[in-house]
Amino acid sequence: MAETDEKHGLRRTARSLPIALxxxxxxxxxxxxxxxxxxxxxxxxxRVLRVLDEIGPQDQKAVAExxxxxxxxxxxxLHAMEAEGYVTRETDPAxxxxxxxxxxxxxxxxxxxxxxxxxxxxxxxxxxMGREKLDALLDLLEELQEQAxxx
Amino acid sequence: MAETDEKHGLRRTARSLPIALxxxxxxxxxxxxxxxxxxxxxxxxxRVLRVLDEIGPQDQKAVAExxxxxxxxxxxxLHAMEAEGYVTRETDPAxxxxxxxxxxxxxxxxxxxxxxxxxxxxxxxxxxMGREKLDALLDLLEELQEQAxxx
DNA sequence: TATTGTTATACTCTATAACTATA
DNA sequence: TATAGTTATAGAGTATAACAATA
Numbered sequence: 001m002a003e004t005d006e007k008h009g010l011r012r013t014a015r016s017l018p019i020a021l022x023x024x025x026x027x028x029x030x031x032x033x034x035x036x037x038x039x040x041x042x043x044x045x046x047r048v049l050r051v052l053d054e055i056g057p058q059d060q061k062a063v064a065e066x067x068x069x070x071x072x073x074x075x076x077x078l079h080a081m082e083a084e085g086y087v088t089r090e091t092d093p094a095x096x097x098x099x100x101x102x103x104x105x106x107x108x109x110x111x112x113x114x115x116x117x118x119x120x121x122x123x124x125x126x127x128x129m130g131r132e133k134l135d136a137l138l139d140l141l142e143e144l145q146e147q148a149x150x151x
Numbered sequence: 152m153a154e155t156d157e158k159h160g161l162r163r164t165a166r167s168l169p170i171a172l173x174x175x176x177x178x179x180x181x182x183x184x185x186x187x188x189x190x191x192x193x194x195x196x197x198r199v200l201r202v203l204d205e206i207g208p209q210d211q212k213a214v215a216e217x218x219x220x221x222x223x224x225x226x227x228x229l230h231a232m233e234a235e236g237y238v239t240r241e242t243d244p245a246x247x248x249x250x251x252x253x254x255x256x257x258x259x260x261x262x263x264x265x266x267x268x269x270x271x272x273x274x275x276x277x278x279x280m281g282r283e284k285l286d287a288l289l290d291l292l293e294e295l296q297e298q299a300x301x302x
Numbered sequence: 303t304a305t306t307g308t309t310a311t312a313c314t315c316t317a318t319a320a321c322t323a324t325a
Numbered sequence: 326t327a328t329a330g331t332t333a334t335a336g337a338g339t340a341t342a343a344c345a346a347t348a
Contacts, residue, residue: 008259008266011273013205013217017285018183019198020292021176026219027299028168044315047170054164060330066164068177073315075331097324097329108159115159122162128298134168137291140284141171147279148178195338211307224338226308248306248347 017144031121035114044069045081049111052087052103059098086110168295182275186268192261195220196232200262203238203254210249237261 013019029043036043044067051066052058058066064074078101081087086107092098126134164170180194187194195218202217203209209217215225229252232238237258243249277285 008204008263009270010201010204010262010266011269013201014293015289016201017179017276017289018176018194019201019219020289020296021172021179022198022219024292024296024299025169025172025176027296028172030299032169042314043169047173050161050164050167050170053161061328068170068173070316070318071330072317072332076315095325095329099330111161112159115161118162119160125168125295125299129294133291133294136287137295138166138168138171140288140291141175142165143280143284144276144288145171145175145178148175148181148276193337212305221339221341222307223309223340227338246306246348250307 028125031124035117035121038117039110039114040084041081041086041110044073044077045086046110048074048077048081049086049103049107052101053108053111057100057102059092059100063101081107179276182272186265186272189268190261190265191235192232192237195224195228196237197261199225199228199232200237200254200258203252204259204262208251208253210243210251214252232258 010016014023033043036046039046041049047067048063048069051063055062055066060071060074060078063069064071067074069077078087078089082089086104088102088104089099090102092100129137161167165174184194187197190197192200198218199214199220202214206213206217211222211225211229214220215222218225220228229238229240233240237255239253239255240250241253243251280288
């Protein structure tokens with residue numbers, strides 16, 4: 001058994017997806033945290049801004065899913081981000097239960113302000129790993145998310 | 152620019168490593184959380200047990216790093232796990248600042264009790280993604296961790 | 303002086319349930 | 326009845342600093 005040890009048939013932790021994904025993320029986040037320390041938003045708010053910028057105005061359920069957050073967490077965060085001027089919210093006229101969230105120019109400015117840092121971090125990693133491997137990794141992560149997500 | 156949009160040169164969120172790694176992990180954790188709900192330990196304690204089982208008795212700094220935890224968090228968790236009987240701690244006679252943590256038979260039993268579930272989850276994912284892709288992904292994650300980690 | 307681990311503190315997110323408003 | 330979002334609450338981890346013991 002190539003991927004298991006003899007004790008219980010468990011994989012090496014480096015071959016355990018939950019642990020491998022966590023370790024990889026922690027390693028990558030080092031550089032990002034330095035960048036975010038220079039910005040007015042934390043990691044979670046950054047993710048919300050990135051998602052809103054990408055998918056456009058959306059109801060909160062969609063934002064929560066894309067940003068990997070629970071709705072109660074998102075509610076709290078959006079209240080803060082609305083007060084900070086980074087997002088607006090308005091009731092969906094077509095379904096008044098829904099609240100549509102939108103990034104503001106000020107929110108976009110936060111992303112803009114760190115676009116170069118962000119690109120530099122990506123370039124540095126590319127210089128170490130190679131573009132092909134990074135692309136392959138991102139492809140596999142997308143596929144994993146899709147395959148593991150629908151169960 | 153193939154990997155960037157026109158607004159700020161930021162990558163699509165699916166091509167952002169921090170976000171892609173988080174989404175992939177959340178998707179994978181679904182099945183693991185069901186398994187852990189049947190066990191007496193939470194996700195973090197499971198990780199600590201897995202690490203201790205793999206690397207053997209180690210000081211807390213090494214455990215913290217392998218389990219992606221801060222030392223203050225580990226201190227609290229180990230106190231609980233010691234009280235629950237899953238680990239023991241003893242001062243390192245060679246360097247009395249260090250405290251060596253060891254998994255107990257009872258801790259190993261927790262791992263044993265879910266080895267089959269764990270294997271089944273891995274098999275299901277393998278059936279969807281294919282063994283080769285999963286192996287390639289794990290290889291890339293290990294390399295990413297190494298390359299991004301030393302900066 | 304530097305390192306290992308502990309304690310304390312403030313903050314943030316998770317997880318769940320109960321609730322409101324709308325469909 | 327079901328869904329979107331809010332509120333409340335308990336629990337757990339993050340992050341940092343100050344501290345004790347040991348090297």
